[in-house]
Amino acid sequence: MPMPTPTVRSVSKRNVSPRVFQALLNMDVDNLAECTEEEIRAVMPCLARMSLIGPLDQSAECAQSRRMVFKILSGREIVNSIVGLLSIDFHTLEVDVKKEQMLRQKLGNQTEDSVLIQSLSNSYALEFERSDPTRRLRLFLSELLTLMAQSKEMRPETTYKSSELLDQEIYFDEVADVLCVALAELTILLPITEVAEALLRTLHGPSFICRIVANMPDTFNEVCQSLISNGERFEEESFLGRARLETLRSLCRMCPNQILMIRLKCVEMCRMPALAIFLSLDYASGQKMIKADKIQTQLGDVVPFISGLLLGGDANIRTWFSVFIKNGQKRHDRTTALQTLREELLRSLQSFVQMAADEPLPDRCAVDASALLRLYCALKGIAGMKLFDEEGGLLLQLITCRPPPTEAGLRFVALGLCMLMACPSLIALPEQEQRGFSWVKFLVREESYFEKSPASSSGKCMETARSSFGEMLLLMAIHFHSGQLSAVCDLVCSTLGMRLLLRPASTARMKVAFTQDIFPEQVVTSHAVRVPVTPGLNADVAGFLPVHCIYQLLKSRAFSKHRVPIKNWVYRQLCESRPPLHPLLPSLVEVYVSSILTLTPSKNQQNQSAGSIDIGHDPISEEEIRVVFANSFSKNVRRASTDGQEHSVTAQLLLLYYALLYEDTRLTQVKNYLVAGINIKTYSQSFFADLPIRYLISQAEKEQHLYAGLFSPLLRLLATHFPQLCLVEDWMYEVNDSRMSSLCSPHGSVPTCSSQTVFQAFTDVAGCPAPAMLLMQKLLAMPPKSLWQIAHTFISHFRSILDDAVPRQVQEMYRQVWLKLNSILPRQLWVMTANAVRLQLSLEDCPPPTLTQDHLTFDPLHVLRCDPRVFRCPPAMQIVLYMLKAWLGASRTHLSRHLLDKPLFGPVAAQGPGNLAGVTSDSEREELKMALIAAQESSVVQIVLELCLQTPEDEANDQRLSELREIQSIVCSFLHQLFIADPNLVKLVHFQGYPSALLPLTTQGIPSMHICLDFLPELLAQPIIGDLAKQLFAVDLISHLSLQYALPRSFNVARLAVNTLSTLLSVLPSNGRTEIYLPALPALVRIATAFPPLVDDIVSFLVQLGRVCLSQSCLHGSYDHRIVSSLLRQLDHEMVVDEEEEMEEAKAVTEKIKVEPVQPPEDYCPMEVDIKKEREEGELEEGELPDAKTNNPPSNPSAAPVIPVDSKSKAIDFSPSSDLSVPFTPTQIRQLFKLLPESSLMGAEVSRTFSQLCNKAILHKKIY
Structure with missing residues (x-):
């Protein structure tokens, strides 16, 4: 590849050979000896310095290498000049360099004065050529320090710095030798990275830097990293950036194996992108040519490297x-x-x-x-x-x-x-x-x-x-x-x-x-539609698949528009699904259901007269879905492999999601279908009953990472349409797999069991429980499919564990096996269990009818019509209450589904053969549904509450009492869940009422009973029509709630109850007073115990009640009622006198001399002090109140005199009490009610209540 023209002039022939650099870096003297004289010239300063330094290694190999170095240097004249440079006094030179640096800092980088060079008669070049080694070093160092000082100035560089000494190509080798020797001997004063930055600004800077690094190969990475970190983000836009680019490229040519590392540094620092590209091209050109049909390309890793920069995550x-x-x-x-x-x-x-x-x-x-x-x-x-x-x-x-x-x-x-x-x-x-x-x-x-x-x-x-x-x-x-x-x-x-x-x-x-x-x-x-389905479709299958196309076409309703059937394709693709679930499959099911059930105006108009409509997509039939579930719990278990089970679970979950979503969507649009006259397919409840819904949802819950996109919507639909399958207990139950692993044989087989084995084990479970316990341990270790095969036989022996002689451990293990069966096909299990424990009729020739799921859905109370022994067997009771709660949920869902499935359409007659109740609107139907549910659930609550009552059989047996306590705890937990789910049920049950003997149990055992505080005022305000049972039940309930929940709201309700009793006192006849007040007296004691501030109100009420009772007794008694009446009037008069005397004393205090009166403490009570003194002297027992004989004389000598009465009657001291917080002293109250005849039951109860209240009042005074 032709290289681009360099941006600065460099001495290309002076470049260092990669072979020499690598040999020197690895100290491979043999390879150095094979290099030419021109190649060796670049590293001559390093070799000469090596020959002069005594080695620390005295081995023969080191001596041989040293001789080879001498051999390389021998015969080369330039070695003498380099040795001369190395022989000067570097200590003196170092001192002068330090002085020079300090001088330049003081003078602001001015070069007129210099410590290194005192005078120059000629130019730098001539002086360098004619000087000895020492002066050459001084001349070069003076020039180098000047460059280093200029490089630190923050001024933009537009061209290289002119230097007479460094720009002359003829002096390049000599200057390079001096440079290498100076850096080797004055390392601290001349940091190599700063020297490299300064040399970048010279004409031959890249070549000088290469010579430095070649003679000091261990500094390669340091120099390169410094050049990159000081470089620009885009280096081609400045002169200095282009010089830096050329320098780094030259260094990488000298050491090609570091090209990728230097390129990586550029990317990490986001510097010098042009260098990264050039290095990639240089690296590709240095590799072997890639031949492709006689055509050569030199891209190497350029394409992936640049693609990574643009497509990477940074x-x-x-x-x-x-x-x-x-x-x-x-x-x-x-x-x-x-x-x-x-x-x-x-x-x-x-x-x-x-x-x-x-x-x-x-x-x-x-x-x-x-x-x-x-x-x-x-x-x-x-x-x-x-x-x-x-x-x-x-x-x-x-x-x-x-x-x-x-x-x-x-x-x-x-x-x-x-x-x-x-x-x-x-x-x-x-x-x-x-x-x-x-x-x-x-x-x-x-x-x-x-x-x-x-x-x-x-x-x-x-x-x-x-x-x-x-x-x-x-x-x-x-x-x-x-x-x-x-x-x-x-x-x-x-x-x-x-x-x-x-x-x-x-x-x-x-x-x-x-x-x-x-x-x-x-x-x-x-x-x-002709595209084949993807076999084994799962989340690991990448790319664009047929399911993507079908999904988009279904979403745009293109299949419906062109009448193209797609049901078979969707069904085959769902059956071919495998774990982990492909994320598009749930969406495919949703758009498919929507394309079936969602009506468009055009379709509605086209089919309005036909009564039925061909939507274009037939729903998947029940038979096709059953085929997928056929082998779920078949008898031939061994044919199904583990992989097959996993695959089938994915397809079954998708088809279950389809069926539930179909029904959910259909029920929301039933009225639209009736308006349009369309007949839509419905999946029957018997079809859903045959599906292992609970087992599938538990599998999806255990492996949510495989079914992440399906579990949540499936659970939502399940909770809506089958809440009985989503009970809290189901999620808390976990199968103990450790038992299965411990019972497995060394070959990995699992336990097996037959119906005959179950029958034999439960034949005499009361007399010999060991076979049954061993069998149930084995059943707990069996896989679900094998266990379900013997479910009917196992459940048929439910009655055998109800006997009192059966050990509790057997009953508990039976419940654990039942729970494991419940995780497979719960609804079928519930039907089998309800039939197994049904109450046997006395007529043997008339067996009870077999219950079905419809029976239990319509009337969940069938569950409670069972063997009475169940109600005293805690494990069996837990199973029965679990089923009862499940069928209650199923019944509620069934009624709601019925309203949605049979909406009112068109004009409805007020009453007719098909509408006996006269329902004319959906709101009325909803009210009737809620009333039916409330009646059903309240009946359940009343029945299970009555089960908690103690029977004579329980009293005769201590074990039965213990079981009764556990049954009561189980029932309270059950009722708490019902009350929390529907707070209105609490109100309904308590308005109906139940035995008062259960109030301590319900208030203490049911945490949600505090709800009653919201409606108890309404219960107290019920009209009195010949029956005071509701008011009496309310007062009793309030007293127990006050003890359990001592809250401000409870205090207000309790005060209302006391006021209500006071109000009823004036309107009730005598027989009504006895009917309500006599049973209510213990409740008043409980209220006073919970809320001591109400003692005053309660005592006042009881005084009023005592007067009423006294008046009633006087009318029918044998003594002179006028005496009692006069005593009561005298009592009222003394209270008025006491109030007047207190007012006069308070007025007199204000007129006294300004002396600080000593106030008694707030809790001071003279009567209590006297009582305490009497108890210390032994005259009173703990908890006993002072009688008339031991009552202290009145402290006020001006008190009213005691009125003498007939000797047949007892003397009563009505002197004013020192404790004005209560109307009368305990002695006065006791003596007052001793006037009542002993035959007065109301008077005796009121007197006893007074004694308890007085004790509590005194104790309250001492505490507070």
């Missing part, structure tokens, strides 16, 4: 090189790197066109030609390079040449077609356009041409490549027909592997050619 590198290409086009100098590169690329284009002139392009050259096409696309589309006419013509000739019928040829053709789309300027002229379109028609017409591939290229890869190209053509035509230019652009960009921008104006002619001349829409649809 945006900074891509931008840097693109700017270089754009700027390079503005320069018309033929010596630029870009122009040199284009000439080489053009030469390669010519060679490829010549090879394909008379015969197909050789297969070995098709790959290189494809890479060249991609490079031109990148240069034009990314870097913005404008193609010359000659380049465009050769590119079109290369694209339209006959490709080889191989995989590489198909790839070349695909790139060529996309390049015509990306570079429309290639077919700008009419003759060019005609040639391009004729070539495309040839590709479409001559499909058999690519089937003539040789045996070495045939096979699966060739088929895939041929299919990919055909589908790319078809897909491009489809996008043009639908006007999706962005899709065409994406297709072109993905084929070329780069992001380009296609403008509508530039592709308009190509669109017309594709849509009218090459691929009309009728041709596209008829051709697409």
Whole structure:
């Protein structure tokens, strides 16, 4: 390859030979001895210095090498001058150099005064020629220091620095010797990188730098990296950049094996792109010529290197090189790197066109030609390079040449077609356009041409490549027909592997050619349906596939428009799917379902009178889907291999997704079909019941990386239409695979089991449980398909584990096996289980009817009509409640589906044979559905709550009590889930009511019971119509909730309950008071325990209640009620007197002298102090209240006197209490209610309640 003319003059004959440099770098003295005298001359300073330095290595090999060096130097006269240079006093010289540098710093780089040179009688050149070695060194160092000082000035360089000493070519060798000796001896004062930067500005700078590096080969990388890092981003635009470029190229010629490393440094630093190109071309020229049919090309790795810069992932590198290409086009100098590169690329284009002139392009050259096409696309589309006419013509000739019928040829053709789309300027002229379109028609017409591939290229890869190209053509035509230019652009960009921008104006002619001349829409649809499906389609199959074309045609409804059936193709392709799932298959299913069920106005009008419509795409039949699921859980398990199972799971998941999506879309448009009079196929519920939906979704969940695009939408549809298959427990259950691995035999076989073995193991499970336990361990290790074969036999023995004598471990293992079966075909398992545990009728000749899925869906309460022993067997109860929750969800979904499937259409009579309820609107139907669901679920709640009540059998057996506690915990967890799912159910159940004995259980065991606080005020406000049960239930519930949730909201509701009881006291008759207040007294104690601030209100209410009871007793008692009445009036009078005395005392305090009164502490209570004192003296027991006999005398001597009463009655001291926070003292309250006759049950309960409240009040005072 001819090298470009250098930008600066250099001494080419002085260049260092690569052989000498490599030998010196490796210290290969033998190779040095074989070099010529001219080659050795460049490294003579290094060899002379080596000969003068004593070696540290005293080995024979080193001595031999040293003798060889002496031999090389012997007889050469120039050695004497170099030895003279090496023999001077460098210590003195070093001191003078330091002084010179300091002097130049002080004088601002002025050279009039110098320490190295005192006086010059002649010019530098003559002085250098006539001086001794010492003065020569001083002269050169003076000149070099001047250059180094000037190089540090920040001034633009337009030309090289003139130097009389360094510019003379006749003195080059002598100056180079002095330079090498100075750098070797004064390394610290003269850093080689700074010296190199200074020498760049001289005429022979590149040659001097090469001589330095040649004599100091270990500095090669250091010098190169320094030159690159100090270089410009675009070096051809300045004089210094061109000098740097030439220097680095010369260094790389001296050491060719470092070319790629230096090029890499340029790319990493984003510096000197021209150097990177020149180095690539230099490296290619240094390699062996690549012969291709006697035509030589010298591109080497230039094409992949530049393609990597433009198509790589580093945006900074891509931008840097693109700017270089754009700027390079503005320069018309033929010596630029870009122009040199284009000439080489053009030469390669010519060679490829010549090879394909008379015969197909050789297969070995098709790959290189494809890479060249991609490079031109990148240069034009990314870097913005404008193609010359000659380049465009050769590119079109290369694209339209006959490709080889191989995989590489198909790839070349695909790139060529996309390049015509990306570079429309290639077919700008009419003759060019005609040639391009004729070539495309040839590709479409001559499909058999690519089937003539040789045996070495045939096979699966060739088929895939041929299919990919055909589908790319078809897909491009489809996008043009639908006007999706962005899709065409994406297709072109993905084929070329780069992001380009296609403008509508530039592709308009190509669109017309594709849509009218090459691929009309009728041709596209008829051709697409004949394309064979891709066998074993998965995500690893790359390229453009038939599924891409079918997807686009379905999306544009082209098949429906031209009445082309596509069902069989879609079905075959879904059956041929393999893991990992191809990302387009879920979208294919979606557009296929949409094309079946989505109505268009035209179709609607055409078929309105017919009553049915031929949409053009038949749905996949149930029989065809069953074929795919036929071997899922068949008896012949061993025939299915592992690979077959994986493959079938992918196809089954796709067909399951199709069926669910079909039903989901159909249900949303049922009314539209009725309006249009269209009959649409429906998949029956029995069909879905036979599909292993739960097993498939669990497989997809375990291997989400294989079914990432399908799992989420499939789970959404499943949760909508089959919520019973998406319970939380299902996702939490995991099969223990470790058991299976531990039970496997050394040969890898898995355990097997027969129905007879199951029958024998459960024959006497209560008396001998060991066989059953061993059997269930084996069942847990069996694979799902083998386990399901014996599911019916296993479930038929459900009753055998309900006996009290059966060990708990057997019951737990039975539940684990049941859960594993539940992960396969849960709905069939639930039906078998419900039939196995059904309640046996007393009449043996009348067996219960066999339940089906329809029975359990219509009435989930069938699950609870089972053997009563289930309700005291916790593992069995868990299974029953799980099934109950699942069938409740199925029932809700069934009712919603029924409303969607049978919408109201047309005028509806208010009431008739088919409309007994008189429903006339969808809102009424929805209300009836919600009412039915609420009634159904509330019945379930009431039944399971009653199961928690303790029976006499439970009391007689401690084990039954323990089981009852566990059953209650299981039921509470079940109810909590129901209440959280539907909070309105909580309100309904508590408005209905349930035994109050269960309130402690529900409030403590169900975390969601706090919901009741929202509607309890409404429950308290229920009208009183002869029954106070609701109010009493509400008060009892409030008291338990107050203990469980001591919250501000609970406090408000509790206060409302107390106020409600106070209000009812004045309106209820005597029998009503006994009915509500007597059972409510324990609730008041609980409320006071939870909220001590309500003690005052409760005590006031009880005093009022006591008065009412006393009044009632006086009417029917044997003592003088007037005495009691007068006592009560006196009690009221003393309270008024106490209030007046307190007001007078407060007024008197304000009139006293200004003395700070001592206030008692806030918690001071005289009565409590007295009580405490009595307890310390032993007169009172802990928790006992003071009686009348031990009551302290009143502290106020002016208190009202005690009124004497009859001796038959007890004396009551109504002196004012010191604790004004409660209306009366405990002694007064107790004595008050002792007036009531002993036969008064209400009075006794009220008195007992008072005692408890007083204790709590005193304790509250002490604490707070």
